[in-house]
Amino acid sequence: MRLADQYGPENLAVVLGNGEADGVEVFAETVTRGDPSYAGPLAGVALNIPVYHVLEEEVMAGVPAQLRDEKLQLSSLVIDVDPLHQVLQAARNKI
Amino acid sequence: MLAGKKIIAIGERDGVPGPVIAECLEGAGLEVVFQATECFV
Numbered sequence: 251m252r253l254a255d256q257y258g259p260e261n262l263a264v265v266l267g268n269g270e271a272d273g274v275e276v277f278a279e280t281v282t283r284g285d286p287s288y289a290g291p292l293a294g295v296a297l298n299i300p301v302y303h304v305l306e307e308e309v310m311a312g313v314p315a316q317l318r319d320e321k322l323q324l325s326s327l328v329i330d331v332d333p334l335h336q337v338l339q340a341a342r343n344k345i
Numbered sequence: 346m347l348a349g350k351k352i353i354a355i356g357e358r359d360g361v362p363g364p365v366i367a368e369c370l371e372g373a374g375l376e377v378v379f380q381a382t383e384c385f386v
Contacts, residue, residue, distance in 0.1 A: 267361030
């Protein structure tokens with residue numbers, strides 16, 4: 251909320267590093283359409299900030315090859331990015 | 346898509362940590378304005 255006020259939500263994007271798809275949908279919904287549990291300060295606040303996972307092709311493509319190999323290659327072998335991509339793409343389509 | 350955006354990097358201890366996300370995205374020429382690493386254990 252503070253960052254959205256400071257920079258404007260239209261200028262922000264969230265990049266996650268979750269190991270599993272659990273919880274990603276709730277996280278994405280919280281910063282796009284508002285807190286679905288209505289428990290926190292983002293309840294009813296639709297910031298419409300797009301959410302990506304760092305291993306999604308859209309993000310990986312921009313990372314220099316050396317950094318990708320050094321920092322992300324091992325994670326990309328362990329983390330199944332397809333379910334994450336499907337959840338996050340669906341959330342981005344709602345913006 | 347991400348070009349020109351300011352990035353909030355939320356990593357996970359059992360996934361990709363926040364500092365790693367930040368390093369990679371800064372290497373991609375993006376500005377990271379916040380980074381953290383969550384732990385759900």
